Amino acid sequence: MSKPNPLLPHEKSGNRWQTEVEVTHGIGLHARPSVLFTRLAKSFPCSIEVAVVGSSEWLNGKSIVKVLGARIRRGTRLRIRAEGSRAEEAILALGELVRRNFDEDRKHGRADGRPL
Amino acid sequence: MAAPMAAPCDHRGKAASPGRAQGPAYVALDPAVNATGPTKGDARSALEAAVAQAVEDLRALSARADAESAGLLDFQIEMLLDDEILTPAIERIAQGDGAPLAWAGAMNAYIDAFDGDSAASDDDPFTVKAADLSDLKHRVLDALAGRPPADFPAGAVYVGHDLPPSLFLTHDWSKGGAIALLRGSAVSHVAMLARTRGVPMVIGLGSLAVKDGQTMLVDGAEGFVRLDPTEPSTVPIPFPVKPLPFPAPAQSRHVAPSSSSVGEKVRLCVNINTLSDLEMIDPALIDGVGLVRTEFMFLSPAEALNEERHFDGYRRIVEHVKGRPVTLRMLDLGGDKPLPGLVDAGSGSFLGQRGIRLLLAHPEIARIQARALMRAAALGPVSVLLPMVTVPEEVAAMARLFDEEADRLALLGTPFARPALGIMIEVPAAALTLDLFVEAAFFSVGTNDLMQYLSAAARDEPAVVHLNARSETALFRLMDQVCAAASALGKPISVCGDLAGDPEGAARLLATGFRDLSVAPSRLAAIRAMMSPTQTGAAGL
Numbered sequence: 001m002s003k004p005n006p007l008l009p010h011e012k013s014g015n016r017w018q019t020e021v022e023v024t025h026g027i028g029l030h031a032r033p034s035v036l037f038t039r040l041a042k043s044f045p046c047s048i049e050v051a052v053v054g055s056s057e058w059l060n061g062k063s064i065v066k067v068l069g070a071r072i073r074r075g076t077r078l079r080i081r082a083e084g085s086r087a088e089e090a091i092l093a094l095g096e097l098v099r100r101n102f103d104e105d106r107k108h109g110r111a112d113g114r115p116l
Numbered sequence: 117m118a119a120p121m122a123a124p125c126d127h128r129g130k131a132a133s134p135g136r137a138q139g140p141a142y143v144a145l146d147p148a149v150n151a152t153g154p155t156k157g158d159a160r161s162a163l164e165a166a167v168a169q170a171v172e173d174l175r176a177l178s179a180r181a182d183a184e185s186a187g188l189l190d191f192q193i194e195m196l197l198d199d200e201i202l203t204p205a206i207e208r209i210a211q212g213d214g215a216p217l218a219w220a221g222a223m224n225a226y227i228d229a230f231d232g233d234s235a236a237s238d239d240d241p242f243t244v245k246a247a248d249l250s251d252l253k254h255r256v257l258d259a260l261a262g263r264p265p266a267d268f269p270a271g272a273v274y275v276g277h278d279l280p281p282s283l284f285l286t287h288d289w290s291k292g293g294a295i296a297l298l299r300g301s302a303v304s305h306v307a308m309l310a311r312t313r314g315v316p317m318v319i320g321l322g323s324l325a326v327k328d329g330q331t332m333l334v335d336g337a338e339g340f341v342r343l344d345p346t347e348p349s350t351v352p353i354p355f356p357v358k359p360l361p362f363p364a365p366a367q368s369r370h371v372a373p374s375s376s377s378v379g380e381k382v383r384l385c386v387n388i389n390t391l392s393d394l395e396m397i398d399p400a401l402i403d404g405v406g407l408v409r410t411e412f413m414f415l416s417p418a419e420a421l422n423e424e425r426h427f428d429g430y431r432r433i434v435e436h437v438k439g440r441p442v443t444l445r446m447l448d449l450g451g452d453k454p455l456p457g458l459v460d461a462g463s464g465s466f467l468g469q470r471g472i473r474l475l476l477a478h479p480e481i482a483r484i485q486a487r488a489l490m491r492a493a494a495l496g497p498v499s500v501l502l503p504m505v506t507v508p509e510e511v512a513a514m515a516r517l518f519d520e521e522a523d524r525l526a527l528l529g530t531p532f533a534r535p536a537l538g539i540m541i542e543v544p545a546a547a548l549t550l551d552l553f554v555e556a557a558f559f560s561v562g563t564n565d566l567m568q569y570l571s572a573a574a575r576d577e578p579a580v581v582h583l584n585a586r587s588e589t590a591l592f593r594l595m596d597q598v599c600a601a602a603s604a605l606g607k608p609i610s611v612c613g614d615l616a617g618d619p620e621g622a623a624r625l626l627a628t629g630f631r632d633l634s635v636a637p638s639r640l641a642a643i644r645a646m647m648s649p650t651q652t653g654a655a656g657l
Contacts, residue, residue, distance in 0.1 A: 031187075031188070031191040031248065032187050032191065034191075034194075035187075035190055035191050035194045038194060038198070039194065060200065062198075063198050063199075063200040064191075064194045064195055064198050065195060065198045065200040065201045065226070066200055068195075069226070069229065071230075
């Protein structure tokens with residue numbers, strides 16, 4: 001089921017899949033990116049957690065309250081881990097979303113109202 | 117109790133608000149109908165329902181919005197669909213908070229976490245998000261406030277043990293109607309509201325065998341009700357003749373001031389209970405708004421905890437009076453002014469957690485109001501009155517709270533001004549020690565409460581209300597002292613109680629040395645007539 005992705009290294013330990021990705025989006029995981037991230041996370045049945053590299057606190061990746069509250073800024077390295085059904089697929093999809101800058105350039109405007 | 121008067125079906129009570137009206141009875145004798153707080157289970161489901169309602173509203177909005185706006189609305193929807201957002205609020209409900217306080221408190225804490233390190237950069241997008249989160253918070257509070265309390269048909273005569281002020285304020289009195297209470301008190305807050313609005317009211321009927329829908333007449337001047345009146349009904353009078361002075365004036369030992377005795381200007385201001393009172397006020401004819409009883413503007417905890425509702429209400433008052441000073445009193449809850457789920461009712465609480473005591477015990481409410489007051493103060497001359505102050509430490513604590521919230525507003529770049537804080541003089545301990553209140557910039561005497569506390573006779577307790585009225589001599593001795601003390605301190609002092617709205621009472625206040633009165637809009641003409649030909653300070657008079 002998982003799509004192999006040589007550009008996004010990921011690893012398995014036990015039943016858990018984990019990857020790490022740098023946030024390069026102009027602002028970071030603020031409102032619109034957080035919405036996209038958590039909506040995508042919620043489309044998977046497995047449990048998904050995120051943690052900022054350097055912090056030992058794992059947050060529920062399906063909770064926008066938690067993700068937004070973590071104030072994940074540009075330049076942050078983000079760990080994503082998943083456990084359960086379709087876990088590998090989930091971390092790859094979420095990691096890709098972050099890497100693609102949340103498809104920002106496909107939108108006409110930006111959620112924060114700044115010019116592109 | 118039903119002593120016959122003019123006809124066999126007349127029932128005698130006591131006059132509380134003059135005027136005559138008749139209509140079908142609405143019998144509300146189930147005490148459970150009155151403000152009881154929700155249980156913990158109810159609070160949780162009320163909050164969940166309000167969140168669901170807010171999501172539904174947002175989805176409807178989002179469907180009509182352009183892509184950019186839809187993005188922001190989707191963010192709010194996503195937040196509300198996240199169970200995590202309810203977790204801290206539900207913990208607070210488990211500890212006994214009502215739904216609105218739990219929600220507002222939990223959201224404020226979450227938002228504060230975003231404001232926290234915003235000093236670093238003004239345009240930090242994570243700080244900008246605080247505005248969206250506030251919007252979200254208010255949307256759910258609106259949904260919580262959405263269900264108005266059970267109202268009764270317009271034009272009906274309300275029959276009950278007592279009438280909660282919130283029910284009075286939400287009811288449509290434009291079709292007439294009246295109030296007949298088995299208990300009640302003429303000096304209660306709801307009686308004051310009835311007199312201001314011109315709604316006939318009789319109290320102290322004891323018992324009354326009346327069926328729902330039965331036609332009854334209420335004569336609020338004579339103090340009786342009549343069941344099945346035989347004479348053809350006169351059209352109900354929504355705004356009856358000029359209200360009588362109340363409480364009934366004692367023998368005319370009051371001396372009206374001559375023009376020479378009132379050489380200085382007298383400031384004549386108005387008291388406001390609700391925004392609809394603004395319609396009765398021509399700003400050109402007043403010197404300002406001497407008292408806004410903010411507790412009557414917000415009738416549910418969800419409204420009282422909504423900073424935007426506060427700000428919007430204050431803004432409308434400030435704009436209406438076109439630059440004249442406005443004195444807003446912080447929520448004076450407790451006593452006979454409960455807020456269901458937040459503050460319980462009952463005579464006992466007249467001596468308990470009321471006014472500033474309650475605000476300091478629930479600083480979250482005070483902080484919300486303080487922010488809205490300071491934002492309003494940026495729009496015009498606004499000062500703030502603290503209710504039920506007993507000792508100077510209470511003023512100092514509230515001043516600190518204002519300072520802290522001012523810092524927060526400054527951090528967010530929200531326009532604000534720090535208003536002067538004054539205190540109500542209604543507790544004898546404060547009335548006797550004005551000099552100790554260094555931080556109070558001005559004083560305002562609440563004669564109704566001061567009389568109640570001087571006589572130790574609760575204003576909503578019919579059995580002792582005569583003692584309340586009889587404490588007038590003690591009141592005026594104290595008023596002499598209070599007036600002299602304020603003058604020695606060089607601080608402004610005004611009188612905003614019912615006494616100032618009674619021509620004889622006002623005359624006596626002027627003779628005592630008071631030069632600043634604030635009265636109900638309906639009493640302005642009578643007080644101005646009493647002072648004529650002495651000049652008031654109002655422009656063009």
